[in-house]
Amino acid sequence: MAKKLKGDSFFLSANDLKTGSVVYYNGDDWSEKVYKAKKINRSEIEEHEHIAKKFEDECIIISPIFVELNDDGTIKKLRDIIRKNGTTF
Amino acid sequence: MYQYSDKDKQIVRNRTKEFLSQVKRRIDGNLTEEEFKPLRLMNGLYLQLHAYMLRVAIPYGELSHIQLNKLAEISEKYDKGYGHFTTRQNIQFNWPKLEDVPKILNELAGVEMHAIQTSGNCIRNISCDHLAGINNEEVEDPRPWCEIIRKWSTFHPEFSYLPRKFKIAVIASETDRAAMKVHDIGLKLVKKRNQIGFEVYVGGGQGRSPFIAKKINNFVKKRDLLNYLEAILSIYNEMGRRDNIYKARIKILINELGAEKLKSLIESKFKKFADKKLLLEEDEIKKIKNYFKLPINDPIKSSIPVKKNKEYNIWLNQNVIKHKLAGYSIIMVSLKHYNQPPGDATAEQMKTLSIIAKQYSYGEIRVTHEQNLVLPHIKNSDLFSVWNKLRALKLATPNIGLITDTICCPGMDYCALATARSIPISQKISQHFKDQSIQDKIGNIKIKISGCINACGHHHVGNIGILGLDRNGEESYQISLGGSADEKTSIGKIVGPSFSEKELIKAIQTIIKTFERNKKNNEDFLSVFNRVGIDPFKKDLYDKSNP
Amino acid sequence: MTKVILNKNKVLKNEYFFVDDLTNLTKSNSGNLIVTLSQWLDNKKTLSKKKNIGIQLNSDESLSLIEEEISFFEMIQFNFLTFKDGRPFSEAKKLRIEFQYIGEVRASGHILPDQYIFLLRCGFNSVEIESKQKKFWLECLKMGMGLYYQP
Numbered sequence: 113m114a115k116k117l118k119g120d121s122f123f124l125s126a127n128d129l130k131t132g133s134v135v136y137y138n139g140d141d142w143s144e145k146v147y148k149a150k151k152i153n154r155s156e157i158e159e160h161e162h163i164a165k166k167f168e169d170e171c172i173i174i175s176p177i178f179v180e181l182n183d184d185g186t187i188k189k190l191r192d193i194i195r196k197n198g199t200t201f
Numbered sequence: 202m203y204q205y206s207d208k209d210k211q212i213v214r215n216r217t218k219e220f221l222s223q224v225k226r227r228i229d230g231n232l233t234e235e236e237f238k239p240l241r242l243m244n245g246l247y248l249q250l251h252a253y254m255l256r257v258a259i260p261y262g263e264l265s266h267i268q269l270n271k272l273a274e275i276s277e278k279y280d281k282g283y284g285h286f287t288t289r290q291n292i293q294f295n296w297p298k299l300e301d302v303p304k305i306l307n308e309l310a311g312v313e314m315h316a317i318q319t320s321g322n323c324i325r326n327i328s329c330d331h332l333a334g335i336n337n338e339e340v341e342d343p344r345p346w347c348e349i350i351r352k353w354s355t356f357h358p359e360f361s362y363l364p365r366k367f368k369i370a371v372i373a374s375e376t377d378r379a380a381m382k383v384h385d386i387g388l389k390l391v392k393k394r395n396q397i398g399f400e401v402y403v404g405g406g407q408g409r410s411p412f413i414a415k416k417i418n419n420f421v422k423k424r425d426l427l428n429y430l431e432a433i434l435s436i437y438n439e440m441g442r443r444d445n446i447y448k449a450r451i452k453i454l455i456n457e458l459g460a461e462k463l464k465s466l467i468e469s470k471f472k473k474f475a476d477k478k479l480l481l482e483e484d485e486i487k488k489i490k491n492y493f494k495l496p497i498n499d500p501i502k503s504s505i506p507v508k509k510n511k512e513y514n515i516w517l518n519q520n521v522i523k524h525k526l527a528g529y530s531i532i533m534v535s536l537k538h539y540n541q542p543p544g545d546a547t548a549e550q551m552k553t554l555s556i557i558a559k560q561y562s563y564g565e566i567r568v569t570h571e572q573n574l575v576l577p578h579i580k581n582s583d584l585f586s587v588w589n590k591l592r593a594l595k596l597a598t599p600n601i602g603l604i605t606d607t608i609c610c611p612g613m614d615y616c617a618l619a620t621a622r623s624i625p626i627s628q629k630i631s632q633h634f635k636d637q638s639i640q641d642k643i644g645n646i647k648i649k650i651s652g653c654i655n656a657c658g659h660h661h662v663g664n665i666g667i668l669g670l671d672r673n674g675e676e677s678y679q680i681s682l683g684g685s686a687d688e689k690t691s692i693g694k695i696v697g698p699s700f701s702e703k704e705l706i707k708a709i710q711t712i713i714k715t716f717e718r719n720k721k722n723n724e725d726f727l728s729v730f731n732r733v734g735i736d737p738f739k740k741d742l743y744d745k746s747n748p
Numbered sequence: 749m750t751k752v753i754l755n756k757n758k759v760l761k762n763e764y765f766f767v768d769d770l771t772n773l774t775k776s777n778s779g780n781l782i783v784t785l786s787q788w789l790d791n792k793k794t795l796s797k798k799k800n801i802g803i804q805l806n807s808d809e810s811l812s813l814i815e816e817e818i819s820f821f822e823m824i825q826f827n828f829l830t831f832k833d834g835r836p837f838s839e840a841k842k843l844r845i846e847f848q849y850i851g852e853v854r855a856s857g858h859i860l861p862d863q864y865i866f867l868l869r870c871g872f873n874s875v876e877i878e879s880k881q882k883k884f885w886l887e888c889l890k891m892g893m894g895l896y897y898q899p
Contacts, residue, residue: 127248127252129227129228129299130228130298130299130300131252131298131299131300132248132251132252132253132296132297132298132299133251133252134250134251134252168234169230170230171227171228171229171230174234174248175248175617188674189674190613190622190674190676191250191613191619194250194251194613194614194622195250195251198251199614199615199624200614200622200625201542201614201624201625201628208895208897211895212895212896212897215891215892215895218891219862219888219891219892222887222891223862226884231884236831236860239831239832240860240862322832322834352897353897353898355896355897356866356896356897357898358837358865358866358867358869358870358896358898359834359837359838359841359866359870360834360837361834361837361863361866362831362832362833362834362837362863363834364834435838435841438834438835438837438838439810439835439838439839443808443833443835473846474845474846476845476899478899479898479899
């Protein structure tokens, strides 16, 4: 999951198992609201991989990913921006 | 049209029940995602970027007006009010919830539809010529054969966990409208010495290594068809590579073994172990054929309304084809309106089209692999009325076969595998070339766009193929030229380094200019390309000294 | 993790046992011996003298490696390394049709209840599963009985 990650800060995101909706980890729970997402530093990645695994095992989320952030806290990659904002056409 | 037997109904209902139990087991934690994934895929359920995606089978691309109306209802009730018709003649819903999927399957079962084997490493929905049964060219209607193969391949005990997906197409004409030669198996009904049977092609496919299928048998008798298919699949299941998913398709096996070797393995299996129970007897074939009798039998006297309306006349010329029975026409319903994602139809469009089909086309609709729809049996005298209705729905864009009639995958706007967007590219092309006189001047040309190397948008077989890639976080588009998916199937040649999203339209413009400069008389793009080769295009695109 | 054998809808105890060291076979082992492919290939001579032997092939091990001796075995077990590896479905069918094998054909390893009907229809008689998964297997068996197109 953390392979090939660049940058220093991230959101932890996934899809909700039952609805498929894009959700973000906010520190203790998952929410569709990206403004509530917890900013994660590079050093905290491993810990958050375990957290994601726990929620996967509990059948809450699927397909967890780390979303790379720019220095100003905005999402970096187009793919992750599309996941957040929806289709672009 | 085919109608379900009691057994079909039972099997589909049962499958729905089974899936409901699988979803429950998944949510309760009795199935891991790793275990659930192949099971949900075999029911057409993917996880994409924003949501789950459900792919519903439209067997051999044929729909009744009732089914189309149901698809519209489902899109409104469980999705966002639209669906996407695919290059394998299926439809995809982009936003269903996992918990709703068993309900959707139940509703589909009510109109004799399902999502069985629309994904997963099994035999997928059988593709067919969208003009099957209504053109003058074919040796016989290929649809009954698709149905026979559909039954045989559904929940096949031996072939449900293949090395990789497996696609079959059936055609019956010299003209190939189903991209038969880029399928794992392509079947072509042919007449030899007064007998009808099958030419068998194996090992076509696109993806990261495109191959054109090779003919491995000139004539398989009708009664032997299923045993022959069984022999191919059995050898593939045993010998297909499972160590690398990119090398797992039968196209790789045939290229590693050589066509002759694979053929001899298949032939020996077929000759020694053919199962008597799989032999197709005449009366059985006849029974299936009966379902596919056309709703109309005789030619009629009916003439096309003559109107002094330019738009209507352009549409007649571009989107209407002769039916095999005089007095009737076939309407190609374009799903490539300039503002619409290619292949998408809204609930309103589907609902109204369903009513039009009921009123004017004996309740039948077809789906083409080029992501358009077909109204197969329209009385000539109704053409003007139908045109008016289609036009009001934005379903009468007169661009069938022209530059704005692109094939396009969902790309990074939806797909978890995509490396770049494809829908916005197709929309830019449409916007740029939407002027009818420009399109007419360019003539027949096929642009096909994929958002990644998996080639769902058929870019390898586009006259102009566009492949979206990710170059260090930037979308970048590689162009190939000269591909074709018809009876003269060819794989396009990459023209050179890729273009940024901004440069792409200019590059397409340049390609069109090169074509127009080299064009003689009424030559289309592919003929010009085949005559002059790739060099003039390369030169115009990349030679800096060339203004 | 207790395992049981399902033969259609009958729950049975496993009669077969593996040993790591074939030279150390004691009389205390009750039931029938089952050997891995490599054990068989290394000890063919001695093993051929015994009776009621089963052999286990992993899903990536080809039947062709024991082609000559198939009828010797009392039982042939295909051990699925992953349920996604569908080769044993073809191998089982081959056993029944090409080799006319009438002994027991068993599936073990990573298999899913959703595959039960397919396994039976390809010629398997039995499956080795976790005891607590029993009810799912029996449910799947009941649900899918007779509902298929192929002869």
